[in-house]
Amino acid sequence: MRRLEGTQGARLPFWSPDGRYIAFFTLTELKTVSVADGSVRSICGVANAMGGAWSGTGAIVFAPVGDGPLYRVSLRDPKPEPVTELNLC
Numbered sequence: 001m002r003r004l005e006g007t008q009g010a011r012l013p014f015w016s017p018d019g020r021y022i023a024f025f026t027l028t029e030l031k032t033v034s035v036a037d038g039s040v041r042s043i044c045g046v047a048n049a050m051g052g053a054w055s056g057t058g059a060i061v062f063a064p065v066g067d068g069p070l071y072r073v074s075l076r077d078p079k080p081e082p083v084t085e086l087n088l089c
Helices: none
Strands: 013-014 021-025 029-034 042-045 051-054 059-063 071-074
Touching: 013 051, 021 051
Parallel strands: none
Antiparallel strands: 013 021, 021 029, 029 042, 051 059, 059 071
16 A cells, blocks of 8 residues: 555545546545556546546546536546436425
8 A cells, every 4th residue: 555645635536447547526626646656637626525436438427516416527628517407396
């Protein structure tokens, strides 16, 4: 086991499908870290994230809040877009 620098405050981690990266949330961002070289990349702003998953197509789907839609972000175009809609009626 080794420490991955730049991941202080990381929470709710999950692996990339190929196992080369770990995505994680901080209090304000979604980030990835390379397992090979430890480089950290900020993907997008997210406050109060509830978890995420990395698809085989390279998209990350995450829940920015517990009572809202799921969002998808691509690493090529890191602009989060909603992919679900909740009917809270």
